[in-house]
Amino acid sequence: MNWIDIGHIDDIPLRGARKIKTALGCVALFRTSETEVFAASDTCPHKGGPLSEGIIHGQSITCPLHNWVFDLNTGQANGEDGQIATYPVRIEGDRILIDGAKLVAQSAA
Amino acid sequence: MTQKLVIIGAGMASGRVIETLVETDSDAYDITLFNAEPRGNYNRIMLSPVLCGEKTYEDIVTHDDDWYAQHGVTCRFGEHVVAIDPELKVVEGQNGHVPYDKLVIATGSAPFIIPVPGKDLPGVITYRDLDDTNAMIDAAGEGKRAVVIGGGLLGLEAAAGLAERGMDVTVVHLMGHLMERQLDEAAGYLLRRDLEKRGITIRTQASTKAIIGDGRAEAVLLEGDETLPADLVVMAVGIRPETRLATDAGLDVARGIEVNAQMQTSDPDVFAVGECVEFDGNLFGLVAPLYDQAKVLAHALLDQADAFVVKDVATKLKVTGCDLFSAGDFAEGEGREDIVLRDPSKGIYKRLVIEEDRLVGAVMYGDTADGNWFFQLIKDGTEIDEMRDTLIFGPAYQGGDTSDPLSAVAALPPEAEICGCNGICKGTITDAIANGATDLAAIKATTKASASCGTCTGLVEQVLQVTLGDAFELPTAQPICTCCDLTHEDVRRLIKSQELKSQDAVWQELGWKTRNGCHVCRPAVNFYLLADWPLEYQDDPQSRFVNERKHANIQKDGTFSVVPRMWGGITNPSELRAIADAADKYNVPTVKVTGGQRIDLLGVRGEDLPAIWADLNKAGLVSGHAYSKGLRTVKTCVGTDHCRFGTQDSTGLGIKLEQALWGSWTPHKVKLGVSGCPRNCAEATCKDIGIICVDSGYQVSVAGAAGMDVKETERLCDVTSEQEAIDVTIAFVQLYRENAKYLDRAYKWVAKVGLDWVQERIADLDERARLIQAFELSQSIYRKDPWAEHVQTKAAQYQPMANLTLEAAE
Ligand code: FES
DSSP, X not given: OOEEEEEEXXXXXXXXXXXXXXXXXXXXXEEEETTEEEEEESBOTTTOOBGGGSEEEXXXXXXXXXXXXXXXXXXXXXXXXXXXXXEOEEEETTEEEEEHHHHHHHHHO | OOEEEEEEOOSHHHHHHHHHHHHHOTTSEEEEEEESSSSOOBOGGGHHHHHHTSSOHHHHBSSOHHHHHHTTOEEEETOOEEEEETTTTEEEETTEEEEOSEEEEOOOXXXXXXXXXXXXXXXXXXXXXXXXXXXXXXXXXXXXEEEEEOOSHHHHHHHHHHHHTTOEEEEEOSSSSTTTTTOOHHHHHHHHHHHHHTTOEEEOSOOEEEEEOSSSOOEEEETTSOEEEOSEEEEOSOEEEOOHHHXXXXXXXXXXXXXXXXXXXXXXXXXXXXXXXXXXXXXXXXXXXXXXXXXXXXXXXXTOOOOOXXXXXXXXXXXXXXXXXXXXXOOOOTTEEEEEEEEGGGTEEEEEEEETTEEEEEEEESOOTTHHHHHHHHHHTOBOGGGTTTGGGOGGGGGGOOSOTTHHHHTSOTTOEEETTTTEEHHHHHHHHHTTOOSHHHHHHHHOTTSSSOTTHHHHHHHHHHHHGGGOOOOSSOOSSTTOSOOHHHHHHHHHHTTOOSHHHHHHHTTOSSSSOOTTHXXXXXXXXXXXXXXXXXXXXXXXXXXXXXXXXXXXXXXXXXXXXXXXXXXOHHHHHHHHHHHHHTTOSEEEEOTTSOEEEEEEXXXXXXXXXXXXXXXXXXXXXXXXXXXXEEEEOOGXXXXXXXXXXXXXXXXXXXXXXXXXXXXXXXEEEEESSTTOTTOGGGSSEEEEEETTEEEEEEOOEESSSEEOOEEEEEESSHHHHHHHHHHHHHHHHHHSOTTOOHHHHHHHHOHHHHXXXXXXXXXXXXXXXXXXXXXHHHOSOHHHHHHHHTGGGGSOSEEOHHHHXX
């Protein structure tokens, strides 16, 4: 584990998303409630839609291009054959931490 | 030969008499219709939706002036009848005598006024007709207090309506539970709980001693000397037949005007119908028996054999969220047995009363879907011995059929009544379907089913579905999405009537099944809230699709397109230079001229958006909203400035319109065109709103389309001045904002509500002024450049939050 502080929780609007650049490509951080943030690949497996531009509802994200809906807990697309990678995130106080080791480790895998 | 028929009273019963007469034999009678109210027949059952603001008087008119004129009915509205002379066969009106061959008394009922001191004070209102309703609407006001005396059907509808208008309402009821004539205690309790949840205070076993106040009602004094402060007192304790004219004329009158089964009074040439009559010791207050009487009376007047019989009636309450049904006799008694089903978590209560193997009564609260099926068992006196164990679960559990929601309807026999108001049974509807009616509108038109109070609409649709199978698409009952059970129309209506002003209020009060909606419903709800409550509700960018959130159109490769506004399609060298410079600076791969006379910069990277906007802003360019469900463009031709055919300054008008409308959100995109002459170079007649300038002024037309559907606009109205053209356009846009379903283009919406309705609203100058004012209020918030705002306050969000590529490489 290599927890990296990537910012203040209020840098992401409530029910909004921001991206971070990583060696694996863009990863999106989704703020689903006041104190809940998920991290997952920003790229939709369907036709590459930018998921951080989608609408966040409950613990799901709808892709802005063709409305695939992904469960942010598992990354699984609802009713479609597709899945996005998800990454561990932690909230400490107001700060958002992401596991940098995971981002590298997966790229190596 | 044509005889003279005089009718006193233009209510629902006499209205139905006239309809039947003119349909069967329009030459039989010359009809004169008196009405003390200064208007004709309207649907009184719908007064409570008018009271709570869901409908207007125009929505509930049954017969308008045209209708009377077309059928040759002489109307004497607003004129009281002074006396009837049965000897001379003359009716004496305030403005003169009218002789008759046959007379129909349809004077209805008068509210019962409890004889307490203060009953005549101003501020004490009854609830019977439109004037009462309007008086209540006028007296109502946010935070003011109302006391409703009477906890029966009418009183509760009044209370709910006033509460929806923001009043602090207390219901004072003499008996131990509400609606004691229609409900038992358990159902009365659930009703009370639901009403209390809406903030209505209920006082049962409370007796009114006096209404007190200096010059106007200020409080209600109860027995026991408690006072309830009140700005408005509604007296709704009951009604009594209005029989004065009949009594004075010497007709036989008991509690009501006595009639035989042909609705004939003690004078053979005088008939009576409706709430003023007494038949066989019975009085009548619900609409179903009144319509039966009306039919019998029309037949009697045409010398056709028919006889009125008293039938059981069922009751439903028209208060949203209080779902109750009762029918038959449910008093406890010897030899009677109860079957009760409760589901406290859902607030459901059902009770059936059985006597000698037959169902004699049913009370239901919370889930009344099977009401009509039970009602039919009661009316038919069906032996229920065999299904006794499963009876309370309804028809779905009978005969081995399982849980198909439609099987209840499929199981109904042809003679089962579907529409209680008009006495239409299932067979009549299936016949109409066999004769080619395939949707609700056609059923309404051919059978009148669901044309009165409308509570059976769902049932009628189910009959359509059962009969037509897949050929029928359920049009109205379609919920927005799986997050809720309500249609777009329901949600819009409830946001207005329940004054829901936040997303959380909508989720909670309208029973959303998800935490905060989904990508289907949340954008719609966000729009409805901001359209109805521009000051109270703040637009939520996270409830918008990416284009509207980012104020740019996302392209399939994830880049964006940027379209600056060019007012009326007019630009100048310095704007063009700024656009060219921006295109160079941000490596814009494609520059395209759009169909709406704008310039589109395609392929801008998301991170660059705030910077390119800031550059364009510096040259005075603002967002063209090419991405929004809002005003897009006003396309113009050059008009009188340059064109030898131009009749008016079409470009100038286009610019003014664009400046008035820009920034506003609408259910779907709105495009305008203004052409300077009928040659129509701006292609205005396929826009949402198209204006054609002519020598005499401006032709404003609406509801065109040039997309998947192509449709020419329809003429809304012709106006003479430019200002009027602007006013009418704004009013139309606001009407569309207030009423249309999210994602319905204007042409789809107009097709649903009808151009006539739109024209009437716009032609009504008060309504037009209100619409313009409401639009301006909303524009005081939204008429601004979102680009400039984002550059200033949100630019950081367009950049990645962190860059870990370096760290990962370490
Ligand atoms: S690219 Fe995401 S749904 Fe098509």
